[in-house]
Amino acid sequence: MSTLDADLTRRPSRSPTMTTFSTEVFDNEVVPSSLGSIAPILGVATEIESERPRSKEESCISKKQSALYRKSSLHKPSSYPISKLPNYEELHKRCGPHSESYKRSIQQLVSSEIDNSIDCKYVVWVAFCGLGNRILSITSAFLYALLTNRVLLINQEHNMAGLFCEPFPDKSWILPEDFLFKREISSFEQNYNHTYGNMLKSNIINASTELLPSYLFLYLSHDYDHHDKLFFCDQEQAPLSKIPWLIMQSNVYFLPSLFLIPSFEQELNKLFPDKETVFHHLGRYLFHPSNQVWRLIIKYYQDYLAKAEKRIGIQIRVFDVETSPFEYVMDQILACTQKEKLLPKVDTEKTIAGRSKTRTNKAVLITSLFPGYFEKLKNMYEEHPTKTGEVVAVYQPSQEEEQQSYNNSHNIQLGLK
Numbered sequence: 001m002s003t004l005d006a007d008l009t010r011r012p013s014r015s016p017t018m019t020t021f022s023t024e025v026f027d028n029e030v031v032p033s034s035l036g037s038i039a040p041i042l043g044v045a046t047e048i049e050s051e052r053p054r055s056k057e058e059s060c061i062s063k064k065q066s067a068l069y070r071k072s073s074l075h076k077p078s079s080y081p082i083s084k085l086p087n088y089e090e091l092h093k094r095c096g097p098h099s100e101s102y103k104r105s106i107q108q109l110v111s112s113e114i115d116n117s118i119d120c121k122y123v124v125w126v127a128f129c130g131l132g133n134r135i136l137s138i139t140s141a142f143l144y145a146l147l148t149n150r151v152l153l154i155n156q157e158h159n160m161a162g163l164f165c166e167p168f169p170d171k172s173w174i175l176p177e178d179f180l181f182k183r184e185i186s187s188f189e190q191n192y193n194h195t196y197g198n199m200l201k202s203n204i205i206n207a208s209t210e211l212l213p214s215y216l217f218l219y220l221s222h223d224y225d226h227h228d229k230l231f232f233c234d235q236e237q238a239p240l241s242k243i244p245w246l247i248m249q250s251n252v253y254f255l256p257s258l259f260l261i262p263s264f265e266q267e268l269n270k271l272f273p274d275k276e277t278v279f280h281h282l283g284r285y286l287f288h289p290s291n292q293v294w295r296l297i298i299k300y301y302q303d304y305l306a307k308a309e310k311r312i313g314i315q316i317r318v319f320d321v322e323t324s325p326f327e328y329v330m331d332q333i334l335a336c337t338q339k340e341k342l343l344p345k346v347d348t349e350k351t352i353a354g355r356s357k358t359r360t361n362k363a364v365l366i367t368s369l370f371p372g373y374f375e376k377l378k379n380m381y382e383e384h385p386t387k388t389g390e391v392v393a394v395y396q397p398s399q400e401e402e403q404q405s406y407n408n409s410h411n412i413q414l415g416l417k
Contacts (some may be wrong), residue, residue, distance in 0.1 A: 034258050060165030060224065062294040069301065073284075077278040085285065088146055089168050095120035095151045096171025099271050107246050108207055108214040109180045121150045121244050124175055126185050127157050128221055129251035134160070136253035137220075139282050146271075147264050149240060156184050165288040175412045181215075188249050190219045190228070195229035196240070215245035222252050232257045237264075255279070304395045308363035312342055316368040333373065343392065346384035361390040371396065 051173040060173045101120040108115055125141045138154065145152040145359070153175040154160075165173055175182070195217040199205040205212070219228045230236050232254075240246065255278060258264055271277045289297060305311050314333065318324050337343040343358055343362065374396035381392040 015267050021116070022222075059291070060288050061291050063165060063289045065294070065298075066288065067102045072279070075274065075280055077269070077277075077281050078273055078337075081281065084146070084271060089170075091120075091149070092151050092168045093170040094175070095122070096168075097153070097174070097176045099171065105244055106180060114212060114214050114242065114244060118244065121148070121307070122153055122246065123148075123150045124153045124155060124179075124185070124245065124247045126155045126188055126247060126249040127160065128249055131160075131163075133251040135283070135287060136255075136279075137250040139279055139286060140253055140255035141248055141250065142282060142286060143258060143278070147258065147267055148237075150246070151340065155179075155182075157186075160288070162290050162292055164293075165290055167286045167288065185247060188217060188219075188247070190221070192217055192219075195219045195228070196231060196236075197225060200230055200236075201227045205239065207239055209239060211240050212239060215247060216240070216243050218246055218248040218250075220248060220250040220252065220254055232261060234262045237261060253279075300397060303362045304393075305365065308360045308393065310362045311365065312337075312362060313367070315371075316366065316370075316373050318368075318370070330373060330376055333377075344386040344388040344390050346380055346386050348384055350385050351383055352385050359391050360393045362392045364392060364394045366394060366396040368396070 013308055028137050093099075095105070101118065102196075104115070104118050105120050105122065108118065123145045125138055128137075138152075144150075152173060154173050155175045166174075177310055179185075194213075194215075196205070197219055199216070218231055220231065231240070256275075259275060268275075272281070288294075314337070316329065316333065318329060334343075338345055343364070364377065366377065368374065374394060378394040380395060386392060
């Protein structure tokens with residue numbers, strides 16, 4: 001799979017008015033395997049699990065079928081994560097929700113005292129912002145859990161229910177509804193007194209503190225301040241490593257910052273010799289569409305995309321229509337896709353009666369909140385012949401005009417994208 005990412009912006013990347021789009025090209029190749037990108041791990045797990053009664057994790061159709069719909073990954077994982085991830089799965093099984101170790105760990109929250117005889121520690125991820133941000137921050141939280149020998153639990157709100165399969169065998173990664181701080185988690189904000197940043201600011205806790213709490217809140221969202229960011233300092237990881245429960249709210253991809261923590265450096269280099277592939281591997285390992293979402297994806301694929309020789313995905317995100325007007329963005333999309341030879345130019349002096357119903361060389365999938373880009377591109381290729389003779393078809397699954405991060409049906413639509 002080749003990937004082109006283009007940043008279409010007039011301002012620095014941190015500007016709220018940034019406009020971005022990205023494209024992916026998928027070769028029409030069927031991979032004769034039901035494995036994901038970390039094939040050896042998932043392959044072995046499938047063979048072992050097939051001997052037991054089917055669990056929720058085992059009945060996930062997309063885990064078995066997704067490789068049939070995409071080109072085999074060019075980025076193969078090293079042997080180290082292939083052995084490391086099954087070890088995490090064993091830890092998750094032993095310490096996951098409702099296990100005996102989990103029940104004992106919960107008692108530390110009740111007593112507010114650390115019991116060093118319990119070897120299970122946790123990262124509880126708290127939802128914030130849109131689905132894309134959640135996927136990125138969950139991946140970051142999982143890598144932190146992997147590095148610190150913790151179990152990752154997800155505080156799943158209703159707007160994420162039913163979107164993804166359980167990633168790990170035997171035990172769920174969903175935080176139980178009867179979790180002691182379930183209600184408190186929902187109202188967790190940066191100014192909460194029990195955040196690590198605020199406790200550092202008030203000098204309640206520091207690297208030499210001996211009597212540590214049994215839980216801490218970590219605020220790692222886009223507006224975190226200096227004291228919140230001290231989480232990424234190497235000397236702060238020593239006291240954090242002793243705290244059984246870390247409750248983390250994040251909406252950012254903080255994973256790259258973990259590579260800057262010296263105590264994690266050696267392990268990270270063994271896990272991911274190529275730093276650019278971290279999300280590629282962990283994303284494919286963690287996130288598999290639920291059966292409901294997968295059926296929608298496959299139906300859409302078969303109805304519109306399957307017969308094309310090439311499939312091109314273009315995501316268009318406009319944060320401010322005043323600073324990024326439609327024509328400006330559209331011109332950049334056309335300039336980029338034609339320069340990179342992803343899409344052919346059209347002969348505007350000629351018109352065609354209609355698109356070929358028997359042949360499609362390239363199918364373009366547009367994902368955007370706005371319909372204008374889809375309509376412009378669709379009309380261009382329906383009304384004019386291409387200079388290469390290729391037939392191009394353009395599709396857009398949804399066009400809701402505004403983001404609805406907390407709407408479950410909206411998030412299911414995102415699964416199609």
